[in-house]
Every structure is written in structure tokens, then in C-alpha cells.
Amino acid sequence: MSFFADVKAGKAALSGPLQKAEFTEQTVSERLGIPVENIDIELTRLGGGYGRRSYSHWAINSNITIGSFWAPRFNFMASVEQSFLDEVAEAAGKDPVDFRLELLDRAKNNPVGERNDYDAARYAGVLTLLREKLDWDNPPAGIHRGVSAYFCRSGT
Numbered sequence: 001m002s003f004f005a006d007v008k009a010g011k012a013a014l015s016g017p018l019q020k021a022e023f024t025e026q027t028v029s030e031r032l033g034i035p036v037e038n039i040d041i042e043l044t045r046l047g048g049g050y051g052r053r054s055y056s057h058w059a060i061n062s063n064i065t066i067g068s069f070w071a072p073r074f075n076f077m078a079s080v081e082q083s084f085l086d087e088v089a090e091a092a093g094k095d096p097v098d099f100r101l102e103l104l105d106r107a108k109n110n111p112v113g114e115r116n117d118y119d120a121a122r123y124a125g126v127l128t129l130l131r132e133k134l135d136w137d138n139p140p141a142g143i144h145r146g147v148s149a150y151f152c153r154s155g156t
Contacts, residue, residue, distance in 0.1 A: 010034055015042040078150035086146065096147050097131050118151040 003016035012034050018024050021041045029036045089099035101124055108120035127149055130136065139145055 007032065007034075011038045011040075013040045013042075015044060017044050078148065078152070082148040082150055095136075097127055097136055100147070100149060101127055123149060123151065 004014065006013040012028055012032065014024070014028065018041070021043060025036055025039050025041055028034065028039055085100065085103075086096050089096045092099065094102075104120045104124040104127070107116070108124070111120075127147070130147065134145070136145075
């Protein structure tokens with residue numbers, strides 16, 4: 001599930017599909033020590049929530065991919081893998097997009113194993129498009145960005 005949280009100096013702006021905004025507002029207030037009147041919640045379309053979006057943990061853990069997802073194991077592993085790749089890229093002094101593109105180039109030109117379900121060139125194309133559309137190499141001042149690209153599985 002997608003959820004956005006912008007928390008700054010005693011204020012929080014939240015945006016996402018919730019069923020009980022008041023409960024979420026109270027929980028965020030208690031957990032983060034922010035007065036309720038300084039919490040703004042924008043409700044988005046709900047989609048197939050299956051009742052789980054009535055809980056406030058979506059707002060508290062808005063940047064952690066655990067919980068009731070369509071594929072919990074894959075979502076958790078994506079978070080772990082992509083965070084690790086960011087750390088390795090930083091340790092190597094490389095841009096996170098460049099680092100991923102280098103790995104995908106290796107996978108395309110020298111694949112490991114015989115059953116690779118993903119298309120490395122297509123995967124790289126997505127990251128290249130991201131770089132172009134976001135003007136990745138020229139971030140606005142004071143803005144910190146991250147990137148994550150994870151292949152889960154083919155099919156539905």
C-alpha cells in the first residue's frame with residue numbers, strides 16, 4: 001500500500017487510503033508527540049483494503065514495507081534488498097541509480113543461472129526513464145531522494 005508522510009518540527013502531513021482517519025490521527029499524535037491539531041490527513045481512494053486499512057500502523061510505518069500486502073514476503077525482501085543496495089552504492093561512492101544500472105548491465109551481458117524471470121534491459125529502461133523524468137542528476141536544493149526497483153515475480 002502506498003502512504004505518504006511528511007513529518008517536520010511538530011507537524012505531520014499524511015496522505016493515503018485510510019478507513020479511520022480520526023484513529024490514525026490520534027495514534028500519530030500519541031506515538032510522535034505531535035498535537036492532533038497539527039496533523040493533516042488527506043484521504044485518497046481506498047481500493048481493496050480488506051479491512052486492514054482501518055489500522056493506524058500504515059501512517060506510523062509509512063516508509064517501511066511490512067504489513068498486510070498482496071505479497072508480504074516479497075515486499076519485505078524488496079525493502080531489505082534495496083536498502084542494502086543503497087548502502088553498497090554509498091560505500092562505493094556511486095549514485096544509487098548508476099549502481100543499479102551497472103548491476104543490470106552485468107545481468108544482461110553475463111547472466112547467472114538459466115532461469116532469470118526478469119528482463120534486465122526492461123528493468124534498466126525503467127531506471128533510465130526515472131532518471132530522465134526526475135532530472136535525477138540535478139536534485140532541488142534541500143530535497144533528498146531515494147530509488148528502489150525490485151522484480152517480484154512474473155505472472156499475477
